[in-house]
Amino acid sequence: MRGARILAALAALLAAAGLVLDWVVGPALAVLAVFVLGVVWGGTVALVATVVLVALPVLVGAAASLAAWAYYALALLLAAGMGQEIGRRLRKIELRQRRLRSNMRAVMRAAQRATRFQDPEELIARVPRLFEQGPARATCVVEFVGDEIRVVSGACNPLPWKELVHEALREGQPAYQEEGPDRAVLVVPMCGGRLFVLEAVAPLDEDERGLVNAFVDVVCLVRQKLIESREAEQFGRLMTALASSRSLKEASEKVIQLLIPLLGASSGAVMIFRQGRFEPLAMVGRIPPEEEALLLSGLPAGWGAIWRSYIQRHPLFIEDYGRFDLRVEEVYQAGIRSLVFVPVSGERRARIVLVMQDERVRTWSEEDRNVLALVARGLGLMAEQFLVRERMDALLRLEREVLGSFIDEAYETLMRYAVRLVPGAEAGSLLVRTDDGRFVYAAALGYDLESLREVAFSLEDVRDAWYNAGEEKWAQGEPRIVSTVEQDIATMSYKTAPVEVIDQAGRVREIKADLCFPIVYQGEVLAVMNLDSFSDPEAFDDESVEAARIFAQQTALLLHEQHYRKLLERAAHTDPLTGLHNRRAFDEDLVTLWKSAQRYGYPLALLVMDLSGFKQINDRFGHAAGDQVLQEVARILNTHTRNGDRIYRWGGDEFAVLLPHTGLAGAVRAARRYAAAIERVCLEDHCVHANIGAASFPEDAQKPEELLKLADSRMYQAKAAGLVVEPRE
Missing domain, CATH: 3.30.450.40 (GAF domain)
Incomplete structure (x- = not known):
């Protein structure tokens, strides 16, 4: 700039000399000199030079007409005006370039400082401080929680520009607004659903706004690299934890223990969908007793948010559980305010859901979501292996139980x-x-x-x-x-x-x-x-x-x-005459059915019956006829038996019936039904009748031998009293 001013001064002197020496060449030089002075020194200097150069020909007595002199003066004035305007524009351009270079240096320094961070959240928290120099009066990072703006970091007040912030978030593009010659606001969408707000000391041109956008891009790029690095580290820790697990339950517990501090959550659970209900594989953290009891009882199909996530096969993030349409009141009243449900899948469809929850209303950030997706994938791959192993083990148990x-x-x-x-x-x-x-x-x-x-x-x-x-x-x-x-x-x-x-x-x-x-x-x-x-x-x-x-x-x-x-x-346990089970089969079945009744908690009844009148048939018609009567009795018993009941011939004219899932009252009714059917077995005018003793577990006996002894004793009581069945009711 100093060189330009010296040249302008020389041009003025040269123009003055030209006017003195030559009226023809001098005016041209004068116009040029005034123009240069206007550009370099401004309008005031150019105007003073114009007055001097107009008066100079008169003072030196130059030969010129009045019209020539007037045209000469007008040319000088126009040159002064043009020089002033062009100079003003050039100075404005120079000032803009200086500011742009200054802002660029500030952005470059901020970007360099951003690359030194190791923690992505700390980087976001320090972004406003990185921009302390440059065009900013104030900066901050904000996010929306519901309809409210929350300042994540920085010292600005974004409430006056709420609509502008909304616009940037909605459009996913920077939003800019000028508020006079010394104030402007730029809102730039960031990563993680956040926005960078810059309150500038003066309006920002397109290039300056581009620099801010580039800075935000650099910050997000650095943050993404930090997140990827952290995810790789977390995935390594996850796979180490899963590889050392001996069961799906243990693996699930380790996953939740890893996630609680990473997400800042209060508790978590892993639920598997089996037989129409979600059963807990693992529960870790501060789970309220009311919710724990609910989870242990199993969550039915179609129930709450977990079913929506499972059936849609997509994660479900609930930031404010109080406003959720499928809210379970017991869970909300227990103090849970925020939840996330992530279907856990490997190569197959997810049958497991990872649940993380918090006792406060919160935002599940992009990083949280990435971590959950990563963990769910790792757990899903491991879960498939555990479930295949579980099925193989179950098939071995099945073989033992069935045989x-x-x-x-x-x-x-x-x-x-x-x-x-x-x-x-x-x-x-x-x-x-x-x-x-x-x-x-x-x-x-x-x-x-x-x-x-x-x-x-x-x-x-x-x-x-x-x-x-x-x-x-x-x-x-x-x-x-x-x-x-x-x-x-x-x-x-x-x-x-x-x-x-x-x-x-x-x-x-x-x-x-x-x-x-x-x-x-x-x-x-x-x-x-x-x-x-x-x-x-x-x-x-x-x-x-x-x-x-x-x-x-x-x-x-x-x-x-x-x-x-x-x-x-059947060959070893069958009576060859009647085809019924024999006494050996009865002894084995009594013990087996007794154990099953004890294990599963259902009643077991026993009927012991003796045929009266059978000896007379044998004595009168012979043993062959007696055998026919026994065969007919066996056929009738089989005809009138219920599914699941088992009939035995002990020997001679004694029979027994085991009735699973039957109490004493049901056994007495069955005894009367059998007795009524047996009375129809006759040979000429001789008919047989049944005397039956009934007993049941757990009403009458606590051991199988006690049950047998009591039923046999009651049969003899019925025979002595001429009754069909004892007890009568």
Whole structure:
């Protein structure tokens, strides 16, 4: 600038000399000189120079007309004005460039300082201090909590610019507003749902706003790198913790223990969906007693936020639980104010939900969400391995239980394990093939088995109308899935069973999805299992089909083994005359059924009966006739027995009946029914009658030998008193 002023002064002197020496060349030089002076020195200097240069020709007596002199003066004035305006603009440009360079240096220094941070949250907290120099009067980082603005860091007051902040958040673009010559506000969206607010000391041009945007981009880039570094470290810690876990429960506990300090949460739980309920795998932290009791009891399908997250297969972040539409009042009253639900999945569909919660209303940041997604993925991959191992262990236990139980109990055990082990199952039923080729219900979970036993199905009913996947897949035991999304399950059921039975006992109108698979051994279908979901039309997937295949293979071997064991046991435990179970079978069954009744808490009754009048038939008509009478009595007892009751011939004319799930009153009614049927057995004018003693556990006896002794004693009391049954009621 100093050089320009010197040149301007020389130009003025040269113009003056030119006017003195030559009136022709001088005016041109004068105009140029005034213009230069206006540019460099400003309008005042140019005006003074104009006056001097106009007066100079007069003073030196230059020969010039009045018109020439006037034109000369006007040219000088115009040159002075143009020089002044151009100079003003050049000085403004220079000032802007200085400010821009200063701001750029400030932004560069701030960006360099940003790269030195190691903690992403500390970086965000210090952003306003990084911008202490430059165009800022005040800066801050803000976020929205509901409809309110919260200052995360910095010292500005964003409330006067709430609409501007809203606009930047809504549009995802910087928002700018000028408020006079010495005040302007720029709002720039940041990472993590936050916004950078800058109150400038003067209006900012486009380049300056671009510098601020670039600074925010640098901060977010540095923050992202820090987050990725932290996530890698956390993932390493997570995998180390999971690799050292010996069970899914232990792995779940370690995950929550890792997350509580990372998220600043108060507690957490891992829930698994089984048999229509969410069961807790792990609970860690400050869980209120009321909520803990609720979780331990199991959360039913369709319940609350956990079901929404599970069925939609997406995380659900609740910042203010008090405003949530599916709020559970017991949980809210227990003090929980913020929750997050994250489905835990590996390569398969999520059946587990990770729950983290806090006792305060809070925002779940982008970093929180990334951490939860990372942890859920790691836990999901590990959970799949644990669940496969759990199924294998369960199949080994299943084998021991089935081979050590009666066939009816084996069916119940198979049903219970199937619903537990096949993902998506909430209930189920087992159809077994009888000797005449029909299929009847042998076990059910979640249904009225006694009513279902009234129904029998033909091969065509089960294979063609219900299974309906083709004979080839039927023979291979291939599972098939039916969902209400595709067809009406109730209509399918009505083709094969009475509506009044299948509606009530079979609950077909409630079924949303069915997984059906034949149980095949060497090409022969031994049974058919149905697993059902009442809550989710998409409950069954490839994982369910795979689990069903493995279960069907194991079940086929067990049922085949049970069948041949049954044949051998039948020969050793069957009375050859009547075909009933013998005394050896009774002694074994009494102990086994007693243990089962004790374990599962149901009653067990015993009837001991003796035939009066039988000796007279033997004496009069001979033992062959007596054998015919015993065979007829056995046939009648079999005809009038209930499903599950077991009839035995002890020897001679003594019989016994074991009645599971039956108390003393039910046993007395059954005794009267048997006695009434036996009275119809006659040979000519000689008829037989029954005297029966009844006893039950736990009403009458606490040990099997006590039960037997009491029932036998009551039989003799009835015989001595001429009664049908003792006790009478």
